[in-house]
Amino acid sequence: MADHQFITLARRGHVAVLTLSNPDRLNALSADMRAEVARALEALRADDDVRAVVLTGAGRGFCAGADLAAGAAVMAEGGAVLATQNEKLDDMGWVGRWASMWAAFDKPVIGAINGVAAGAGLSTAMACDVRIGSEHARFKSVFIERSLSPDSGLSFFLPRVVGYAAAADMIMTSRAVGAEEALRLGLLNRIAPAEGLLDSAVAYADEMTQWPPLALRMSKRVLQHNMDCGLDDALRFETLGLDFVRRARNDAKESRAAFVEKRKGVYTGT
Numbered sequence: 001m002a003d004h005q006f007i008t009l010a011r012r013g014h015v016a017v018l019t020l021s022n023p024d025r026l027n028a029l030s031a032d033m034r035a036e037v038a039r040a041l042e043a044l045r046a047d048d049d050v051r052a053v054v055l056t057g058a059g060r061g062f063c064a065g066a067d068l069a070a071g072a073a074v075m076a077e078g079g080a081v082l083a084t085q086n087e088k089l090d091d092m093g094w095v096g097r098w099a100s101m102w103a104a105f106d107k108p109v110i111g112a113i114n115g116v117a118a119g120a121g122l123s124t125a126m127a128c129d130v131r132i133g134s135e136h137a138r139f140k141s142v143f144i145e146r147s148l149s150p151d152s153g154l155s156f157f158l159p160r161v162v163g164y165a166a167a168a169d170m171i172m173t174s175r176a177v178g179a180e181e182a183l184r185l186g187l188l189n190r191i192a193p194a195e196g197l198l199d200s201a202v203a204y205a206d207e208m209t210q211w212p213p214l215a216l217r218m219s220k221r222v223l224q225h226n227m228d229c230g231l232d233d234a235l236r237f238e239t240l241g242l243d244f245v246r247r248a249r250n251d252a253k254e255s256r257a258a259f260v261e262k263r264k265g266v267y268t269g270t
Contacts, residue, residue, distance in 0.1 A: 006033035008058070009040055012202045014051040014209040016044050023059025028067035029120055034098060041105055048269055051209040051216060053105075054201045055128060056112035065119025065142060066095075066152075095120065099153025102127035103224070106217050108208050112201035113137040113188065119152075126157035129220065131187065132201050134194035137179040139187050141171045160227060162186050212251040213269040218244050 010017045018040055020027035027033075044050045057063055092100070102109065102124065111128030119142040125131055143150050150158075150171055159167040162185045170177060182188040192200035208216055222241040226234040246252065250270045258265035 004036045004040070006030065007036045007040060011050075012054075013206065014049060014213075015054055015202050015205040016047075016050045016052075017054045017056070017198065017202065018044075019056050019058050020063055021058040022067075023057075023061070025067060025069070026061035026064035026116060027057040027059070027121070028064045028069070029098075029124075030067040031094070033067070034094060038101055041101060045105060045107065048213070050107065051213045052108040052110060052205040054110045054112050054198070054205055055124070056198060056201065057114055059115070060136070061115035061121075062111075062113045062117040062137070063121025063124055064116060065121045093151075095152040099123065099127060099156065103153070106221055108205065108216065108220060110201050110205045112197050113139075114194065114197055116140065118142045120154075123150075123152035123154040123157060125187075126161050127153060130189045130204070132190040132192055132197070132204055133179050133182060133188045134192060134197045135179050136194055137182060137188060137191075139170070139177040139182055141174050144172065144174050210264065210267075212245075212248060212255060212265070212267040214248040214251065215245045 004021075006020070006022050008017075008019045008021050010019075018037070020029075020033065020037070022028065022030070022033060041053075044053055098120065108130070109128045111125045111131040111133075113125055113131055113133035115134075115136050116138045117125040118138075118140040122139055122141060125139065141150065141154065143154070149155075154171070155167075158170065161167075162170075166185055169175075177185065177187060179188065179191055183191055190200070190204065218241045222238055225237050229237070248270055251265075251267045254265050254267060
């Protein structure tokens with residue numbers, strides 16, 4: 001895959017590994033890094049051979065949140081962070097676009113949490129569908145410490161992962177949550193040793209990519225949609241999802257054959 005300055009991309013079978021790569025800044029989200037991630041996700045979504053994405057950070061941190069130092073450096077040099085007309089009219093800001101981008105990505109995203117996930121980094125971790133962390137994983141809201149309320153989708157994603165009261169506890173106290181507690185709360189689905197975290201995350205992704213890819217993508221869409229609707233709407237959307245999945249007729253045949261023959265299916269998305 002193409003080289004980038006602030007991220008790296010690698011392929012492991014049907015899994016793409018996207019690594020936030022500015023370890024000296026604990027992978028803080030600069031404007032350039034966010035742009036590279038957005039372009040990468042657009043390409044990965046269009047690539048039918050990619051069926052899942054593992055998201056992780058380089059070095060000792062997952063993501064320390066927004067890179068506030070980058071904007072401060074521009075101002076210190078006598079420059080100014082100027083917004084285009086479109087940016088001025090954007091009521092969501094980059095934090096809203098960042099959250100929406102992850103929510104709109106319709107392939108599984110497995111967060112490999114190798115260290116601290118703070119601020120917008122916590123939001124990004126919560127936007128992943130599932131998370132596996134090492135013993136070094138640590139989660140912290142941070143916003144209230146900066147006299148801020150949550151942004152980048154944290155107030156949406158976090159309570160859906162851990163429930164309202166646990167989310168309120170983390171946001172309103174800004175306390176750090178370590179790996180073992182994170183597993184109990186549901187911030188992490190699994191824990192793996194640090195030295196094998198990436199391999200464990202890819203193996204986790206492979207548990208998903210072994211199945212028919214269209215069914216996998218539609219399963220994510222249905223699950224997301226039905227988190228926030230009534231039963232009737234949920235049932236209608238499930239039926240709509242089944243209509244799409246049934247279009248992969250070769251995979252449907254292969255699924256039946258693999259079951260009858262007691263073997264692992266080989267699926268193409270067709």
